[in-house]
Structures are given as C-alpha cells and as structure tokens.
Amino acid sequence: MHGVDLNLLLSLDALLTERSVTGAARRLGVSPSAMSRTLARLRRVTGDPLLVQAGRALVPTPYAEELSGRVHALSRDTQEVLRPAANRLDLASLHRTFTIRAGGRFVELLAVPLLAAIAGTAPHVRLRFVPKPDKDAEPLRDGRIDLEVGVLGTSAPELLTQLLFRDRLVGVARTGHPLFETGAVTPERYAACAHVVASRRGNFHGPVDDALADLGLSRTVSLVVPGYADAMCVARGSDLVAAVPRSCLGNGVVADHAAGLGLAGFDLPVRTPEFAISAIWHPRLQADPAHRWLRETIAAVCRGACP
Known part of the structure; x- marks a missing residue:
C-alpha cells in the first residue's frame, strides 16, 4: 500500500458531500487553498475531474457520482477503526462474559453488589467466578481468566495490578466464647485457646504464630x-478461635456484623502484617475499554463494601 494516503479518502468524501471546496475545507478544518490543492491531487490520482464548474457551483462527474456512496462508507469505517478504543465502548449494548478468579469470601461478600453495579449500566454483561486453587499465572496469560482478585503471589513479571484495598487479620470466635468472659483479650489468654487455621497449602504455622513467638508464646492449632x-x-x-481477614466480616463495625453470623470479632492482641488485595490482569487487556470498565467497577464496589 505504498503511497496510499487515507487523508485523500476523507477529503474526497468531504468534497463529494459538500460539492464545494470552501465547504469541504470548513468541514475538515483546513484552508480553502489547501483543499484546492487536495482536489487537484485527487484528480491526478483518480484520472477524473471529479467536480466540475457549473455556473457558480461544482457538480460531480459520473465517475464521482458512482464513487460517492462507496467513499462515504469507507470514510466512515476508516474513522471508526482509527478512533480511540475507549470512544467505541457502548455499555448498554455490550455482550461479554468476564471470568474472574477469586476466593470464596470475595464472591460471598462482593458478587451481589458487583452484579448490581453492572446490571444498571451493562445489562448484557455476564460474570463467571472460578476458584483459586493456586496463583498460577498461565490462565491469565492464555486468556482463560480475565481478572484475578487477591494477594499478588506470582512471579510473572508482566502482570499488571491495581490496589483494591488493604486488609488485616482479626480474630473471630463464637458468641459467648469463654475468651470474652473476663476482660480484654490478652496475648496470653488468646494463645491459651485452641485454634483453627485457614491455609490452602495445609500449613499449621502462620503470621500469628510468628507474632506470638516474638512474645515468647505459642498456641495450639487443632485444625487446618x-x-x-x-x-x-x-x-x-x-x-476453636480463628484469624480471618477483616474483609471477611464485611463493612460496618466488626462486632455488629460478626454478631449476625453468630460470631464475635475482636482485634488480635498481636501485630500481624497488613496485606494488599489487588486486581491482577495480563497486559494484553490493559487498553481494552470493556476490561478497564470492569476494573473500575470492581474498585468502586470494593471502596464501598470493604474497610
């Protein structure tokens, strides 16, 4: 396609629509003299006069009449193709299914508000949540997963992330547990309880144990x-007492929300590191306007539903 100038196509469309050098120049934001030079160039390229004088007006030649409809369609399609992708996103007519890899508690807490946020603006969009058996990056790379929500734990250097919120561990025990009967929850009283630990890898030891060890304490983990x-x-x-992310208890005051679950929540008497919950995706979807909209929607839902 050496020598093809798409600007000539746009200029020809303007000239055939306006049937005026001045009108075409005004439409494209150029000077009348520049448009006259373009018309001369179009005549050389096509080998046809295209527009000829008829009194004070210009009229198209038969060849120009033949070209008019095709040129207009090509000009429109060319501008559509070269328009920034974000300008082409019509949420009301978007038909797309997004596959999201996330933990069960994220789905339980945020699937409903996320669906409500999406349904209001993109009624034809569907969500598919899949479990997180591991943090393998290959499903993100090959397109089986559009987005992951969780703690970044892969070594894939190309993946992109957006912080959704920061989380921390809190303690939970059943309402009426002996731990709450006498005063504050101290490290010693907390360590003396039997514990249940959540670990995808089946580990008995975790950050709570490290924090207790710094105080010369240890706990009994009865169940993983x-x-x-x-x-x-x-x-x-x-x-048994559990340590779970604060987000597992939803928004609002910990104790009030936990009570509705039959649990009492409390701040751990030891310091454990905060951790970042992020949206994670592959760079091939970075500029995709629908995917960008999904990321922004999830971030907004997290801001409203998470501490």
Missing part, C-alpha cells in the same frame, strides 16, 4: 481448613 469461610464455620460451631 482450606479457606477462611471454613474457618469461620468451624469457629461458629465450636470453641
């Missing part, structure tokens, strides 16, 4: 379960 929802279920039905 795969996820935080399982740990909360066990804590609700036993005397």
Whole structure:
C-alpha cells in the first residue's frame, strides 16, 4: 500500500458531500487553498475531474457520482477503526462474559453488589467466578481468566495490578466464647485457646504464630481448613478461635456484623502484617475499554463494601 494516503479518502468524501471546496475545507478544518490543492491531487490520482464548474457551483462527474456512496462508507469505517478504543465502548449494548478468579469470601461478600453495579449500566454483561486453587499465572496469560482478585503471589513479571484495598487479620470466635468472659483479650489468654487455621497449602504455622513467638508464646492449632469461610464455620460451631481477614466480616463495625453470623470479632492482641488485595490482569487487556470498565467497577464496589 505504498503511497496510499487515507487523508485523500476523507477529503474526497468531504468534497463529494459538500460539492464545494470552501465547504469541504470548513468541514475538515483546513484552508480553502489547501483543499484546492487536495482536489487537484485527487484528480491526478483518480484520472477524473471529479467536480466540475457549473455556473457558480461544482457538480460531480459520473465517475464521482458512482464513487460517492462507496467513499462515504469507507470514510466512515476508516474513522471508526482509527478512533480511540475507549470512544467505541457502548455499555448498554455490550455482550461479554468476564471470568474472574477469586476466593470464596470475595464472591460471598462482593458478587451481589458487583452484579448490581453492572446490571444498571451493562445489562448484557455476564460474570463467571472460578476458584483459586493456586496463583498460577498461565490462565491469565492464555486468556482463560480475565481478572484475578487477591494477594499478588506470582512471579510473572508482566502482570499488571491495581490496589483494591488493604486488609488485616482479626480474630473471630463464637458468641459467648469463654475468651470474652473476663476482660480484654490478652496475648496470653488468646494463645491459651485452641485454634483453627485457614491455609490452602495445609500449613499449621502462620503470621500469628510468628507474632506470638516474638512474645515468647505459642498456641495450639487443632485444625487446618482450606479457606477462611471454613474457618469461620468451624469457629461458629465450636470453641476453636480463628484469624480471618477483616474483609471477611464485611463493612460496618466488626462486632455488629460478626454478631449476625453468630460470631464475635475482636482485634488480635498481636501485630500481624497488613496485606494488599489487588486486581491482577495480563497486559494484553490493559487498553481494552470493556476490561478497564470492569476494573473500575470492581474498585468502586470494593471502596464501598470493604474497610
């Protein structure tokens, strides 16, 4: 396509529509003299006069009449193709299914408000949540997953992230647990309880144990379960104490919301590191306007639903 100038196509469309050098120049924001030179160039390229004088007006030649409809369609399509992608996003007519990899508690807490936020502006968009057995980056790379929500734990250097919120561990135990009967929850009284630990890898030891060890304390972990929802279920039905992310208890005051679950929440008597919950995606979707809209929507829902 050496020598092809798409600007000539746009100029020809303007000239055939306006049938006036001055009108075409005004439409494209150039000077009448520049448009006259373009018309001369178009005549050389096509080998046809295209527009000829008829009194004080210009009229198209038969060849120009033949070209008019095709040129207008090509000009419109060219401008559509070269328009920034974000300007082409019509949420009302968007038909798309997004696959999101997230933990069970994220789905439980945020799937409903996220669906409500999406349904109001993009009624034809569907969401598919899939579990997180691991943090393998390959599903993000090959397109099986559009977005992951969680703690970044992969070594794939090309992945992009957006911070959604910061989280921390809190303690939960059943309402009426002996831990709450006598005063404050001290490190010693906390360590003396039996504990249930959530660990995808089945580990008995975690950051709480490190924090207790700094104080010369240790605890008894009686049970390890795969996820935080399982740990909360066990804590609700036993005397075992669990440590779960603050976001697992939803928004609002910890104790008030936990009470509705049959649990009492409390601040851990030891300091554990905060951790970042992020949206994670592959760079091939960075500029995709629909994906950008999904990321922004999830971020807004998290700001409203998470501490």
